[in-house]
Structures are given as C-alpha cells and as structure tokens.
Amino acid sequence: MAQIDWETLAGRVENAPSLLRLWDALEDYAQACRDVGCTEAECGLDLRRLPTYGGEWTGEYLFPIRDDGITIRSHDETHMLLDRERAEPRYVVVPRSAYNL
DSSP states (O other): OOOOOHHHHHHHHHTOSSHHHHHHHHHHHHHHHHHHTOOTTTTTOOGGGOOOBOSOOOSOSOSBSSTTSEEEEEEBSSEEEEEETTSSSSEEEEEGGGGTO
16 A cells, blocks of 8 residues: 655645635545545644635634534635535535525
C-alpha cells in the first residue's frame, strides 16, 4: 500500500481555487481517511477552517442547518458545500436557494 501524503492532500483542500475544486479535494482527503480508518479531524484536517469563495453571508457559516447532522462547510455566491455527517455521499454541493440562504 502506498504512503499517503497528508500534507499534499491537505494543501489541495486549503488552496482549492473554487468551491467545486474544494469539493473534489475534500472527497479525495475523505477517501484517504476512510482507507486508513480515521476521520478527517483525526487525520489532521480542520473542517471548521475551509476556504470560502464569496457571496454575502450573515453570521457564522459553520453551523448545523438542521438537527440531522447537516453542516455548511463552505460557500460561494450561489452554492454551499454541505457536510452530511450521517449520509452518503457525505459532502455535497447544493444551491443556496435549497435552504433559503
């Protein structure tokens, strides 16, 4: 099994140039974590510090939007990256209008 380069994977997440590239990089990081049996936080990625890509936002964006474990992790002007902790796929990009935000 190949050695996982956590620094490179984290760098792709932290330096993603757009919300869609962030989503791709986060999926790669999450898969590497699953491969070794740890969570993203245990592998060293702080999901509370993901980059954002514009658009007006009032208040804190890292908040559960419902009681079912869905958390907004990032956003751009028209979409949000959601963390659906108890669903597959875990990370999804949805229009802000889906939650009236």
